[in-house]
Amino acid sequence: MNKEQQIFWEEFKKQNSNLAEINFGHAWGFGDSSEMADRLANLVLKGEKTTTTGSLIEYEIVNEKVPEVDMTLFDILLNGSDKPVAILRTTNIFVTPFSKVTEEHAYKEGEGDKTLSYWRMSHETYWKRIFKELNIDIDIPTMDVVCEEFEVFWKP
Template sequence: MTNDKAIQAFWNDFKKRQGFTHNNYQAWAFGNTPDMADELADLVVKGIKTATTSARELYEKGEPLPQVGEFNMILDGSGDPVAMTRTVVVETLPYRLVTWEHAWHEGEGDRTLAYWRRVHEAFFKQEYAEAGVTFTENMPCVCEVFELVYKKGD
């Protein structure tokens, strides 16, 4: 569930502050539960979480991959906007080759690769199962690094 009116107001405020005239942004929440969305959005707002990973094979047909320079509005578990990020790096690689550095930038748990693998494997196994496919360590991951450029209350 998203709060379309709050999303538009948040974007308009950010756009005005930046002097933008375009409306090129995506609005989304992390994870698959409201609690997870709240937790991860909070890490973004605090500047701890500066990366994310998605399963390339689970993108909808025709859905574009993240692109360097694009803006993303991060939503909390209630669908309300809390931050704007700008993508600075995008690379696709097999799950088994995701690095400790990317895990650190994801900012979750103790920020180790072991923690990242434990929680992401569980997450991806569930997502793949729901899509009717099997997770493997060779699954292509879209690894995105971003910078926090604006947050609620700025």
């Protein structure tokens, strides 16, 4: 966590001192580019994006734990310039094959026209690019994905 993120975190804790327990999870942004991080963070701030999806294999590759539901655990959402824009709390997690992601989850991702077909196309395109860069051959329709639902708990 850099200095700006630390100040943001301390302000969040100060503004929410009524909570019995506040634990820091991660500071993170969406996607693999600053443009994508900005675009998706803006959807979150507008209330249009309340879910995200990651490939399980990516968590395994970087040896990162799958997010968990813990009402005392909060993340800092970063924009494309790594500036903090909101505090998020995970409200639900489930793992499912890519091909079994639901219309509801796709809609809550808030991207494009919010349809499942758009979600599948955009995520498959994204993961094909990522896995090609990592030299990983994977069948995307059958791969497991981590579907995370979250709420914006606080924003300045």
